[in-house]
């Protein structure tokens with residue numbers, strides 16, 4: 001069986017180290033777990049799924065690839081499907097930042113044995129980065145990848161201390177800010193566009209609190225614009 005992960009999941013896979021056992025939480029079809037096994041990058045995987053249908057899809061993938069022994073599919077919420085020490089790397093991809101944080105908080109007993117987190121929030125990256133910095137994780141790498149005209153961010157963290165993040169660092173990513181990789185301008189422009197949309201909604205209000213919010217957003221837009229001038 002050949003698996004084409006697509007650009008986004010392939011970039012996520014690039015950050016999974018050669019290791020014994022990883023978990024992909026919210027695996028859906030289970031392609032990532034299967035690809036990591038088929039390429040020999042990892043020896044065992046646990047695909048965690050909250051929902052029955054995607055869990056069934058992951059089981060079908062494992063079966064079609066002849067990986068039933070190596071790719072365990074477990075149904076349950078977040079990290080609750082894992083026992084402490086079972087895996088050293090956890091991947092959580094293709095969800096909002098709030099859900100990723102919820103998953104990371106779902107079973108704290110698993111966290112001390114983890115050596116790496118590979119996280120790919122579709123939105124809400126700031127929430128993920130704040131959680132990492134407040135829970136003893138250091139961001140060791142970040143990447144941007146474009147697929148179907150959407151820019152996705154990937155955050156790689158390992159246990160360690162990280163300097164407190166500014167609001168801008170949390171939103172755009174401290175390493176992405178330093179490196180300004182391909183797609184950086186498009187990523188920042190998307191953050192500007194989102195704020196300009198809100199500003200346009202607030203423009204008619206004379207309420208003082210709304211006016212202050214608008215000023216705050218305008219300042220953020222100006223800070224973001226200065227990154228890509």
Ligand SMILES: C[S@@+](CC[C@H](N)C(=O)[O-])C[C@H]1O[C@@H](n2cnc3c(N)ncnc32)[C@H](O)[C@@H]1O
Pocket residue numbers: 009025026027028029048049050051054076077078079092093094095099103
């Ligand atoms: C959009 S899919 C992403 C699939 C895959 N990770 C990817 O990046 O292509 C999100 C998957 O996460 C699952 N999910 C959502 N919340 C979850 C949770 N708390 N625990 C486990 N799985 C969850 C959903 O059922 C769904 O299959």
